[in-house]
Amino acid sequence: MFLREHTTTMSASLTVCVCDYWKRCHFHNRREPEAGDCCSQTKKPLRRLTVEVDAINGNYYLREFLQQRVMGDRLKKVHGVQLIWLEFHPPERDTIDYRWAHILAHTLWEHIEVEHLMSWLSTLGGGFSALGEQFERCAETAGKISLQQLKIGLRLGDPFLQARCKLYYSISLIQRGQLRVAKHLIREQYAFARANEEKDVRLVRMCHGIWHRLAYEYEQRGKRKIGN
Template identity: 70%
Template structure:
C-alpha cells in the first residue's frame, strides 16, 4: 500500500503526496472499511524539509514506517524554526554568478569600444577590418556563454560589417538575412535589432552598387 504524505505549512495549507485517487461513493463498501493508521510529526521547517526530501526521494524510510509501524498516512506539520539559517553555499554560488556577469558586461563594453575603433579604420585598411571581425567573434563567444540570443545576434551583425569591409558580400548578406528573420520574430523584445539589420543592409546595398560601378568601369576601359 502506498504511504500517503500530508504536509501542513505555516498557514495550515495542506499539500498531499502519493495521494490515492478518490473512489465514487457507490463503490465504497462500509463492511470493508478499516482504520487508517496515522502518524503526526510536528517539526520546524528546516528539519521538516529534510524529512520531506527523504520521504520523496528515498524508499528506506517509507518502507520502514509501513513495515514496522504500519503507518498509512504520515502528517508533517511545520512550524517556523527558532533560528533562520543562511545557505552560505548558495550565497557563494550566487555571488560568483553576479560577479561573472558584471565582469562580462565590463569586458563587452571594452570590446565594443575597441571594435568600433577598428571598424572605423576598417573603411580604409583591410587589416583593421579583420581585427574588428575577430573582436566581434570574441563578443559572440561571450554571448554564447551568457546565453543571450539578442546579444549573439548583435555580435553577428557586427561581424557582418567586417565581412562587408573585406568584400565578402555574399556571406554578409546571408548573415544579415538570418539575423533579420530572428529580429522580426522577436521585435517586441528588441526594436533596435531590426533597425540595425536595416541599416547594415543599406550599407551592403551600397557596396553592391559600388562593385557594379567598378566592374562597368573596367569593362568600358577594356
C-alpha cells in the first residue's frame, strides 16, 4: 500500500477504481465532466492511494469505501487522497461460502419436495374430481386439494401454477352447482392466459375446455327448469 501522484482530472469526491485480474479498470464515484467545465481542460496532479490486495479482502475494502465511507473521508481529509486504486490479485486459495451453500441447498431441497408434493396432490385431486361427477362430497374434497395446491403456488410465486390451481377449483365449483362463481373465476384466468399466451398456451386451452363444461351445465340446468 503506497501513495503516489497520478495526473488526471480533479474530482471533488473520492474516486474508487478497481483493477481486476485482466487489468481492466472499474471506476466508482467518478464525476462525469459537465459542459463548460474548466477542469476537464486543465489536468492537475491527483493524489492516489494504491492498495494491492487479493480479491476476497479487496471486496471488503470496496464495501468500506462505497458504503461506510469513514475510512475514505479520513484519507481524504487527513492525507489528501483523492483516488483509491484497488489492484486485485487472485487469493492464495479459494474459500467456500458455507452459509450461502447451506441456503442454496435448503432452497433446492424445498423445491424438490414441493414438486413431489404437487405431483401427489395432482394425482389425488384428479381421482376425487372424477368421482365428483357422481358424489358431491368427492367434489368438495377435490376443491380442498386444489386450494392446497394454490397455497403452494402462492409460496413459490408462480402465477401460472396459481392460475391452473384456480381452474381446477372452478371444476369443483361446477360439480357442486356454483356456476356463477365458477364463471367469474374462469373469466379471470382466461384474461390472464390471453395476456400470457406466448408463455403458456395450455392455460388458454384449459380455459376453453372448462368453459365448455360450464356452458353444458348451464344448458342442463335450463332443460331441468323447462321440464319442471
